[in-house]
Amino acid sequence: MADVRWLDLPMDILRCVLGRLSFVYFHRAKMVCSNWYLCSKQTSPRLSGSPLLIMFLESGDCRLYHPEEARVYKTKRDLPNIKFLANSGNWFLVMDSKSNLYIIDVLSQKKIDLPPLESIKGCQYNLKRVGDKTFKEVGTHRCVIQKARNLRGLLWVDNKKEEFVVVWYFHKNIVRKYMTEYLAFCKNGEDHYHEIPARFALRDVSDMVLLPRGDSIYVLTTSNHIRKLTFDSSGQDGFKNILSPFCLPGPPIELNHHDDECRYNIAVRPSGEILVVMSIFSESSRPWMFLLYKKNRYLFPGNSLYNMLVEVDSLGDEALLLDLGITVPANPDLGIQPNSIYFSRTRHACFSFQKRSCLDLCVFNIATKTLKRFPGFFNLKLKDARWFLPS
Structure with a gap:
């Protein structure tokens, strides 16, 4: 038995090992190799309905805290110089120091690169990259510079169907009044972002929520309106007031x-x-x-x-x-x-x-x-x- 490698463990023994692991370690173990991943599909992990807390340290390290276990885990991969934008389940939407977007599963460390911001295709709004942290609007009558620090995001992921929707927008404070003029989104398999031209609906955004299915957004405004924005890749989009005001x-x-x-x-x-x-x-x-x-x-x-x-x-x-x-x-x-x-x-x-x-x-x-x-x-x-x- 001393000569048996962990990667070559018999399936029944491996299932027993995986079944004894904590929720976090179970998700780590299934990424060891293809054999362990297949075995994990046949093994029921320990139930964990508890929300977890992900913590980004100033050093660039990441930690996971499990309240029920009262235990802090170190992630397999650190994420230095990134900015967190949104998450859906284990998947997190982040932006790196060069303003590149990607989503990453913080339990398995699986990573999906996203199209560059300047790939947006819209009838009113387009972007040109000016350095790592600055973008210039093109195709408009204004000369507007957008800073990466003002970028915000929303994310929806369906793990079973392996589908996702990413939404981003630039959000500014102008004399303590919030302004968001454009939304852009893309879905899995797409190489560019689509513009959602809804300037009137986004003038005074206080908060946003991306709904399940990833095709609609609820917007809360500082003028006490709740609006629903609906969009799809065909260009059919629009908004309606749910409460106004x-x-x-x-x-x-x-x-x-x-x-x-x-x-x-x-x-x-x-x-x-x-x-x-x-x-x-x-x-x-x-x-x-x-x-x-x-x-x-x-x-x-x-x-x-x-x-x-x-x-x-x-x-x-x-x-x-x-x-x-x-x-x-x-x-x-x-x-x-x-x-x-x-x-x-x-x-x-x-x-x-x-x-x-x-x-x-x-x-x-x-x-x-x-x-x-x-x-x-x-x-x-x-x-x-x-x-x-x-x-």
Whole structure:
């Protein structure tokens, strides 16, 4: 037996080995060789419904934290000089120091290169690369320079069908008003991006969520509109107002202090219901507080309160992954807490003009209004972090 190599283990013994591995190590092991990968397809890994936390260190190293195991894993490959843009399951959309985009599976390290930004084909908007971090608009009447630091992204991946959709856009703060004029997207198998010309719908973007199937986007605006953008590769696209405008109650008096920072995000439930999330934070003493709102289903057009959002007291057996803008079924036995909000605050950094650190890794219990923080990670000198749900 001493002469038997690990790569040549009999299938039944290999299945036994793989079945004993933790969730993270199982995904690593299946990438060892083709034999191990085939065996992993016949082996059931340990269940892990718990969201994981990926942490990007200033050194360029990456770490994975599994809350149920209370364990930190080092990834097989580090990602120095990259900027995180979005994720879907294990897949992360990142941009390197030369403004190249790719998606990578952080569990298996599988990588898919994406078309260059300047490959965008649109009737109104095209780009020309000017160095590694700068792009110039061409084909317009304006001379506009776009900086890579203003690039934002959305991602949707279907692992079973091996399909993905990548969306990117440049997002600017102009006198504390957010401006996004163009969206571009591509799908698996395409060598260029398609323009989504929706300037009017994107003038004052506060937040965006890419819907499952990857063919529509919900947009939350600073002028209290919720819009749905639908697009496909044939050039058929358009938008409609879901709520225009909606009325959102202000923070409760006991939470309304001069040093409070209040932000708004959008989230989508499995039922398709849209939530507006109010995040309230005070630098002085109080921790984060979250309030959830939804459309009043019992009012009809013409009613003076038709567009007034009502507060959501509970998510029931769902949990909100605010970094992703979705709620998911929760199962405490698998490690995901119901009626809770998983939050890293990095998603909001894309839309914030604040220059201070935007990391705050925590889980908020909606029923008890208590916060569980993970402060021990800050000695790792984190550059970015984000909750994700492994697939």
